[in-house]
Amino acid sequence: MMTRTIVLLCILMAAALAQPQGKTVADNQITVIKCGKLIDGKSDTPIENAVILVEGNKIKLVGHNVSIPKGATVIDLSSATVLPGLIDAHTHVLLQGDITTDDYDAQLLKESIPYRTLRATVACKIALMNGFTTLRDLETEGAMYADVDLKKAINNGVIDGPRMFVATRAINATGRYGLSNSAYAWELRMPKGVQEITGADEARRAVREQVSYGADWIKVYADQSYYRLPDGSFRSIQNFTTEEMNAIGEQTRMLRRKLSAHAVTRDGIIYAVNAGARSVEHGQAMDDECIQLVAQKGVFWCPTIYVNVWVAEGRAKEGNPIWPQLLENMPKVFGKALKAGVKITFGTDAGGFDWKENQAKEFSYMVKWGMTPMQAIKSATTVAADLLEMSGKIGEISPSAFADIVATQEDPLKDIRALERIGFVMKNGILYKNEMTAGR
Numbered sequence: 001m002m003t004r005t006i007v008l009l010c011i012l013m014a015a016a017l018a019q020p021q022g023k024t025v026a027d028n029q030i031t032v033i034k035c036g037k038l039i040d041g042k043s044d045t046p047i048e049n050a051v052i053l054v055e056g057n058k059i060k061l062v063g064h065n066v067s068i069p070k071g072a073t074v075i076d077l078s079s080a081t082v083l084p085g086l087i088d089a090h091t092h093v094l095l096q097g098d099i100t101t102d103d104y105d106a107q108l109l110k111e112s113i114p115y116r117t118l119r120a121t122v123a124c125k126i127a128l129m130n131g132f133t134t135l136r137d138l139e140t141e142g143a144m145y146a147d148v149d150l151k152k153a154i155n156n157g158v159i160d161g162p163r164m165f166v167a168t169r170a171i172n173a174t175g176r177y178g179l180s181n182s183a184y185a186w187e188l189r190m191p192k193g194v195q196e197i198t199g200a201d202e203a204r205r206a207v208r209e210q211v212s213y214g215a216d217w218i219k220v221y222a223d224q225s226y227y228r229l230p231d232g233s234f235r236s237i238q239n240f241t242t243e244e245m246n247a248i249g250e251q252t253r254m255l256r257r258k259l260s261a262h263a264v265t266r267d268g269i270i271y272a273v274n275a276g277a278r279s280v281e282h283g284q285a286m287d288d289e290c291i292q293l294v295a296q297k298g299v300f301w302c303p304t305i306y307v308n309v310w311v312a313e314g315r316a317k318e319g320n321p322i323w324p325q326l327l328e329n330m331p332k333v334f335g336k337a338l339k340a341g342v343k344i345t346f347g348t349d350a351g352g353f354d355w356k357e358n359q360a361k362e363f364s365y366m367v368k369w370g371m372t373p374m375q376a377i378k379s380a381t382t383v384a385a386d387l388l389e390m391s392g393k394i395g396e397i398s399p400s401a402f403a404d405i406v407a408t409q410e411d412p413l414k415d416i417r418a419l420e421r422i423g424f425v426m427k428n429g430i431l432y433k434n435e436m437t438a439g440r
Contacts (some may be wrong), residue, residue, distance in 0.1 A: 009233070012285060025429040027056040030072040033250040035082040037411065038062075041381035041396035044374060046413065049078070054403040057429035062397055077424060080436055083377065083402030084397050085133025085162075085427060086419070087384035088359050089171065090281055090302045090347030092125070093120040093135070093150065094143040097354035099314035105179055108142045108191050117146045123324045123355045124150060129433055130358055131422030132396055133404040134384070136347070137164045138219050138260055138281065139170035141193045148214035163386055163404075168210045169195040171203070171248060173311060177221060182228060194221065200247035203240075206249040218252045219260045220277075223268025226285070226322050234285030234329070236265040242275075249275030258389075264326070266290050273299055279345065282306065284326040286333050295340045303334060304345030305365040311355035318416075334369040344371075345387050346380035351375050353421045360419040363412075373413045403409030403429040409436060 003096040031054040038050040040062070051066040052059060068074060094116050098104035107116065120143075126396045127135060140147050143272065147166040154161040172194040179190040195210070197203045207218055220310035222245070240248070252259045253276055266286040273293055279300040280286075286294070286301075294301060308330065312323040337344060344366075366376040385395030394402055405426040410418035423432035 005267045009102065014109065021434075023160075023430045025057055029306050029429070030055055030069050031075065031426075031429070032066070032068050032072045032432075033405065034078045034080065035073045035080070035407075036078045038397065039081060039374070039377060040383075040398060041084040041378065042398065043429045046081070050082075052135075052397060052405065054405075054426075054429055056103070057403055059397060059399055059401050059403050061091045061264075061399060075424075075431075076432070077436060080424065081407050081411050081413075081418070082397070082405060082407045083131075083393050083412075084401075084425075085406050085425070086131045086360070087134040087136075087388070087395055088127065088162075088348050088350060088380070089136045089279070089345045089384045089387055090304055090349050091127070091135045091137050091359075092139065092141060092349065093137050094140045094146055097125070098119075098352065099311045100402070101178065101183070102191075104141075105183075108179060108193065108314045111145050113146055116143050117150065118148065119152055119412060121153075121159045121161070123351065124154065124159065124164075126311040127359065128160055128162050128351070128425060129422075130360060131406040131408075131419065133162050133406070133425070133427040134165075134358060134388070134390075136165045136167075136217065136384075136388060138167045138217070139194070140168060141351075143192050144169060144303055145213045147223075147386075151214075153285050158428040162427065163394070163402075167217040167219040168213060168215040169206075170221065171195050171206050171210075172221040172263075173244065174198045176224055182239045184367070191410040200243050202237045203247040204251040207255065208334030209256075211255045211257055213256065218248065218257050219258050219262065219281075220248055220272065222261045222263040222272040222277075223265060226264055226326065228322065228325055233327070234265045235285060236267045236285075238271065238363050241272075242271055245271050249277070251278065253397075260346075266296045269279065269294070273297060277387035281347065282349075284354070285332050285334065286337065288336065291333075291337050291340050291342060294337070295342045298343065299384075300336060300343045300345045302345050303330065303337075303348050304349040304352075304362075305334075305369075306357070306362045307349035307352040310357065315336045317339055328437045332367045333429045338370050343381055343383060344384070346382050347384075360422070362416075363416045363419050368430075373416045376416055377412065377419075403427075405419065406434060428436055 407424035
């Protein structure tokens with residue numbers, strides 16, 4: 001069975017490589033973009049009638065007095081709002097939505113890794129066309145190291161997609177992640193959505209292995225089995241011993257990678273942050289102590305709001321009423337974290353919801369729950385770039401940054417939903433979408 005899978009994957013890869021390679025941009029190619037309103041990702045106010053000069057794959061000049069070189073391609077977006085390419089710091093391109101456990105199990109049991117990878121190429125293209133020029137993809141959910149191949153295919157121009165930072169398999173403790181052994185006959189060795197470990201030595205080995213295969217980030221599932229106490233607070237079960245979690249954090253630092261922690265309650269958040277997690281994912285039930293700890297240590301928070309909206313009702317019907325309760329709790333947590341100065345980063349968990357749903361729906365909830373539109377935009381530009389240690393390179397329109405540029409006909413500062421209608425996408429100096437004007 002494994003041999004047939006490998007053969008199929010080789011055939012698919014050969015077929016892809018036999019096709020014409022993706023778009024490229026010459027180092028000396030000059031493109032000039034006339035902006036009606038420019039949100040550069042850094043300033044608190046937009047810049048009117050700015051001009052962006054792109055040379056090759058980078059921005060060379062930005063301002064009002066930029067002369068247009070002879071022979072340059074001119075793109076007129078003078079009636080549009082122009083922004084840096086958006087960054088989604090929490091996605092799963094190898095998932096296609098999983099409200100119920102059956103949805104999840106079907107993908108791992110009925111879809112081969114090559115088939116899931118083919119579907120992921122579509123997800124990558126969707127994200128790019130939605131204006132997300134960078135993704136941090138936080139694990140493959142049983143598809144092993146296929147995210148590394150997707151990243152390579154994008155970088156080599158084989159397929160269109162965002163620039164990617166990948167976490168490969170993710171790590172959890174033995175027996176703490178689907179597929180659930182209790183749901184199937186015990187004689188069967190069911191696939192797992194993560195790499196399982198027991199003990200500090202196995203924890204270190206998992207980190208080393210994932211990095212050796214191309215992981216940019218290490219992700220852990222810090223807690224599970226969420227429940228609510230009579231006083232209204234939420235708790236959960238820690239997945240790792242403190243020794244295991246510290247070993248993961250230590251090994252991640254030694255290999256110069258960063259740690260991301262799926263953690264919903266204080267039981268998962270506190271020991272993950274103390275072990276060195278750079279970002280907390282979800283965190284729907286952070287209490288005041290968690291918020292202060294995250295703010296004090298400069299840890300980033302990806303609240304992944306829309307996925308909770310998408311799954312809550314269905315999971316409650318399946319017998320998990322905790323999800324609507326967590327969703328109801330989120331606005332309060334979000335407001336407290338915002339007030340405390342937590343670095344809130346745009347991350348959607350796309351793939352946890354269907355890729356047909358536009359990731360940009362997340363912005364509306366962030367604004368509804370207390371952010372200004374500009375704060376929400378920065379969460380998906382300069383703040384997310386800081387999380388990825390790519391400040392000055394992505395998430396901003398400034399000299400020497402990569403030419404990741406998007407635009408919308410409407411003003412997102414007046415209606416943040418405008419970001420759900422991106423009509424222009426340039427990534428790395430290459431134009432992928434222009435529904436707004438023809439270049440001349």
